[in-house]
Amino acid sequence: MKWKSYEAKWQKKWEKQGVFVPSLDSKKKFFLTIPYPYTSGALHIGHGRTFTLGDIIARFKRHQGYTVLFPMAFHISGSPILSISDKIAKEDVRTIRLYLEYLRIYETPENAEKIITTFTDPKKVAKYFAGKISQDFKSIGYSIDWTREFNTGEERYNKFVEWQYHQLKEKGVLVQGKYPILWSLEVGQPVGEDDIADGDTDKVTITEFNMIKFPFDGEFLVAASLRPETIFGTTNLWVNPKGIYVRTKVDGETWLISREAAEKLRVQGHEVDVSKDFRGREIVGRFAQNPLTGEKLPVLPAHFVDLDNGTGVVYAVPAHAPYDYQALCDLSNHERLGNLVDINQLPVIINIPGYSVPAKEVNELHGIKDQKDSRLEAITKELYKTEFYSGLLNNKCGKFSGLRVSEAKDKVRDKLRKDKVSSTLYETSRKAITRSKNKVVVSVIDDQWFIDYSNKEWKKKGTKWIKRMEIIPEKYRKWFLDTIEWLDKRPCARKRGLGTKFPFDKDWIIEPLSDSTIYMAFYTIAKYLKDLSPDSMKLELFDFVFLGTGSLESVVKTTGIKRDTIETMRKEFLEWYPNDLRHTAPAHVSNHLTFFIMHHIAIFDPKYWPKGISLNEVLIREGVKMSKSKGNVITLAHVAEKYGSDLYRLYVASSAELDAVIDWRERDVQGVSSKLSKFIDIIEKGAKAEEGELELVDEWFLSKFYISLKSATKHMEDLKFRDAIVDLMFKTLNDFKWLERRSKNPFGTVKRILKTWLIALAPVIPHTAEEYWPTLGGEGFASLAPWPSISEKPNISAVTKEEFVRSVLNQVRDISKLADKKPTRVFLYIADKWKYRALEAVIKEKERAMKSVGQFENKEAASKVIQSLIKGRIWEKFSEAVDEEATLKDAIKALEEELGAKVEINSKRDPLKKKDRAMPFRPAIYLE
RNA sequence: GUGGGGGUGGCGGAGUCUGGUCAAACGCGCAGGACUUAAGAUCCUGUGGCUAGUGCCUACAAGGGUUCGAAUCCCUUCCCCCACACCA
Secondary structure, X not given: OOOHHHHHHHHHHHHHOOOOOOOOOOOOEEEEEOOOXXXXXXXXXXXXXXXXXXXXXXXXXXHOOOEEEOEOOEEOOEXXXXXXXXXXXXXXXHHHHHHHHHHHHHOOHHHHHXXXXXXXXXXXHHHHHHHHHHHHHHHOOOOOEHHHOOEOOOHHHHHHHHHHHHHHHHOOOXXXXXXXXXXXXXXXXXXXXXXXXXXXXXXXXXXEEEEEEEEEOOEEEEEEEOOHHHHHHOOEEEEOOOOEEEEEEEOOEEEEXXXXXXXXXXXXXXXXXXXXXXXXXXXXXXXXEOOOOOOEEEEEEOOOOOOOXXXXXXXXXXXXXXXXXXXXXXXXXXXXXXXXXXXXXXXXOEEOOOOOOHHHHHHHHHOOOOOXXXXXXXXXXXXXXXXXXXXXEOHHHHHHOOOEHHHHHHHHHHHHHHOOOEEEEEEXXXXXXXXXXXXXXXXXXXXEEEEEOOOHHHHHHHHHHHXXXXXXXXXXXXXXXXXXXXXXXXXXXXXXXXXXXXXXOOOOEEOOOOOOOOOHHXXXXXXXXXXOOHHHOOHHHHHXXXXXXXXXXXXHXXXXXXXXXXXXXXXXXXXXXXXXXXXXXXXXXXHHHXXXXXXXXXXXXXXXXXXXXXXXXXXXXOOXXXXXXXXXXXXXXXXXXXXXXXXXXXXXXXXXXXXXXXXXXXXXXXXXXXXXXXXXXXXXXXXXXXXXXXXXXXHHHHHHHHHHHHHHHHHHHOOOHHHHHHHHHHHHHHHHHHHHHHOOOHHHHHHOOHHHHHHHHOOOOHHHHHHHOOOOOOOOOHHHOOOOOOOOOOOHHHHHHHHHHHHHHHHHHHHXXXXXXXXOEEEEEOOXXXXXXXXXXXXXXXXXXXXXXXXXXXXXXXXXXXXXHHHXXXXXXXXXXXXXXXXXXXOHHHHHHHHOOEEEEOOOOOOOOOHHHOEOOEOEEEEO
16 A cells, blocks of 8 residues: 555645645636534544545546635534533543543543543534544545634634624514424423433424313313314213323413423413312213314223323224224223213224224224233324325315315314314423433423524525536435425524524524535635634625625725725635535435525525535445444544555545445455555556557557546546546556557556546545656646646547457357367358448448348348347447458467467368358357 | 435446346456465456357346336335434
């Protein structure tokens, strides 16, 4: 792995000479961004895939003559870094262990112990890892302009984000309203996924129950359900007889619900005043009213009712709910309550093919005997799924009859709400506790700030723009369109975390996905703000720089910033914007990338809207996902030392196309490594060789290379790196092997294309390109060399002839394999002249060549030959006939060597009468 | 649940949009050979079945359909993966 020895040297040279710091006033510019990494730890080779491919794009564009801006910054907004510091401060063992592990990637154990004590300050964590990540990036050879680096905790960035939010407010997309979030009652604080026990593995979401109020002697017995449409099939209400319920005032009415439910309602924006509690059994046997039909419904006891789920009151739909049906069965022998619901006359309200009373039938099928049977859960789910997709509401459902369950659900819910018999209760999707063992419930915040993506005009513009943008691979475009369709109001500020304070209410902090949507613009000016006082970064400054509004004079006056600094900033912005390409992983489509597009649309002039997005899939290792817990992570920091950066880059670029998952397999890495070694070996030998006369095989090799280069250039433009490398590396190396066998002077021949070859691979293996560039007589940095032009025309006839020789060789081999003998003499017979006339006709007329049969003497034979040529689609393989006899005679030595046999062409000797079988490009063969 | 992607050889993966050029690019593995005292590295050859030949048969998750023709288009079923709002 020779490349390891020279990589660091070139990285230093690039940095020292500012090779990747672009100048202004370019003719052709290209502005590439990759989302900045979040600095909570070390990055691994999976993250590196995205940055590496981005870098390859940047480098390729530079070769193509673009002035490329490829900047980088660091994200520190949000709660994770904060909670890391909290945990380290609280001496949480797991966190400390994890971070010591991270630190040891870069530090001696003693230093790691020292540094971790500073990590109680979140900014120190962020700063430390930002430093290390940029060091890692440099070690992989990324061509980043580091002069524009910043992190999102800096004041200049905060000022910029504040400006962004003023803009959003002006555009009317910032709104305030109610919002349900996960909440801890004990702590009185929101809880995030990382606060919840097992929150990472078993996600907790928020579900909406419909609370339906059943009139109950001037009060309401309030039942909660996820299936409002089943209200038409209810026969009774269930309470848990042992459970504790409360009689409470809720929003001015008296409700009977479980104690837990009352607590939840209190934090969900309801006025709750609990007056008295009682056991569920106390109301058993009384009657409530169906709020839709007025029907009398008995209150019955059931043990499956969970007080801490919904309201602790459930309305029974025994024909459709396995639990309800079974609970009725369990009760049927009860002398007083057993006959209040007639189990043989259950109202069926949903028709599904194959069932008459679904719950009854599935229970019987599974042999359910008791409501405590644990299988009921799964059976319920199963039945619900069937009903949801194939069930139709029947004529018991009034105006909803005939609807599918999937449609009826929302319609019935809306009607119940409209009639004020129903409202919403939020519940967690599963029982959850925080890591400090507090119960997680849902609370409703009523002054939450949102970005209103549901705004119709805005959406329309977004959709239209996405249809026009360049999206690579194309298949992700639909995902963008779906996302924008689905996007609704999105909370954009939080009470916790690092980041920019919300400018209109300083108690809030802008949420980390909402503070990173237009910062590509910030790159253009970041370096000029570095030394200015934050106070000078007034709204007017950004207005002027980004929107061109206001006058230079007045901005100078209000900000006190020097006139030419402001002018330069404006110039930088105009120079680089829009962002030509943003490259990242598909996971960001449904949030970040769509916000990125939408915010640009809201704030900037259309000519500055983002032009393109490219995406690459993830990287796994030996078939499994990399994760800290599995201990199979290779960090970016180890790449240079372990594999060398050029090998890493080559593997990442060549082993899968953008939309396929890369599997990092040590064995395959070794394979790629040997290709790279071989390539370097050829360069070294080629550089020393003398160019000589070109023979057929040399012409063939050079021509094949030009064809590959042309195809690879196209692939690079389409970001199909794998295909490009297959052309430039694997196929060309294979061709070279043949050249080595056949040519008198293979290295002299390859020398003619070495510079071209090297630059064509430079985006992928830049260090190797730099190292050998001077050796080959290149000037300046290889990284800045122009992309090779393809002026040389491939010699098609040489290619055809050599391919013909190779195919004859293969044919002889095929036959000797079939004949199962190793020949000592090989006889080749060239096809008769008239068959070449047939070939000519087929090359010219393709499928329609049959009509020329008439021109031949032996029409039957001619028709066979032509048919065969057509079937073989010969015109796609060979574009012209060659003088086969001469070509083979020229190559006779090579053939004899390869075959280890004497080769005779058009010999009189033909004992098996093979000569007649000969066809153009397929001489007849006889072996002895 | 909602939305998206996918199932091809011993393996990773091309090919699918634009049906015929496909027994399947490129790579890995495996087998035989060359080189070597030997191993490794490297190079050559082979790697569905039949066949001294430009062909036939069986294959592209399973089943069905459209078509002269399907891995490719349509339908059904099974299986796998990914993303989903405060998480960066």
